[in-house]
Amino acid sequence: MSEEWLMRQEPHAAVLVARGLVEHPERLDHVLLDDEEGWFVSDGSEFGEDPELDEEQFASMCLHDVVELMPQLTALAKLPAGMGADWDTGGSTWVLISPLVPSDDEEARAYREARIAAWPHAGSPMDEVNLSLGLMEISTAPDAPARGVRYVSREEDGTWMFVGFEVADPDEETEVEVDTLELGHVAELYPDVVDLLDAEPGEVFFREAPDAEWLQVIDDGE
Incomplete structure (x- = not known):
């Protein structure tokens, strides 16, 4: 070739x-x-x-x-x-x-069980999590900006939210449009969030740039 x-x-x-x-x-x-x-x-x-x-x-x-x-x-x-x-x-x-209706044959069940057994974090790799729409899309345009996660939160009920840099400021954005993927797929697509996947419910993290250090938001975000 x-x-x-x-x-x-x-x-x-x-x-x-x-x-x-x-x-x-x-x-x-x-x-x-x-x-x-x-x-x-x-x-x-x-x-x-x-x-x-x-x-x-x-x-x-x-x-x-x-x-x-x-x-x-x-x-x-x-x-x-x-x-x-x-x-x-x-x-x-x-x-x-992330396919919503997985196969339920013996081989598929074994694969899912192996994924769960290998998952090193709380919950399951098949937990449904929320992502801002920019993180759900892969553009084929040659000048498309790189995708990256800017903001990660784990709600009090354990639900995850991942917001990309296409959202100017998640704290000021009252309505962030989201869709869902499996948590394990998010970890593979965006490996720089993996270190945050042991966060406790209620913890929030953000960064100013894709190569910047993650910072934890304390109380009112100051």
């Missing part, structure tokens, strides 16, 4: 792709990266209960060919296993998702 390979998986790794995308890659709708780092790339089609119909709708391709067809996939090179992303064509942006 003449260009640097950006994806974490091997170029010839098998990818399950909606057949309609081969002729119409502009119809890309969403992707999923399974627990074993296998890609599923869809135009909105989903698996059903009819194997023959599934075979008609989906085909196996090598990852290199899929990336050539839909180069915006390279923006997801660091996507954690078990996550997905919806493609926003208008904004040329990926919107991150």
Whole structure:
């Protein structure tokens, strides 16, 4: 290959792709990266209960060919296993998702149990947490600013909130728009928050710049 390979998986790794995308890659709708780092790339089609119909709708391709067809996939090179992303064509942006209805077969249960056993912090890596919208999006624009967490709080009920630098001042922002991801996925996407994940309920942290030291907010924030 003449260009640097950006994806974490091997170029010839098998990818399950909606057949309609081969002729119409502009119809890309969403992707999923399974627990074993296998890609599923869809135009909105989903698996059903009819194997023959599934075979008609989906085909196996090598990852290199899929990336050539839909180069915006390279923006997801660091996507954690078990996550997905919806493609926003208008904004040329990926919107991150943690699948809401995990599989309940024996293998999936074993994977979840292993994640919980390996989690070194309070709670579970599958706890649902709030993130400001800028932290949920991965832009494919070459001049897009780097994403980073500016503000971390653990509410009295144990709920987590992560706010990015796209919010000017979380303390003055009465309505921060949020969406949710799994806590374990947040830790992988934003590893510089990991040291804060043992915070007690009610603790709040912030920093002035992405490379600045985390500071704890005491009482009224002074």
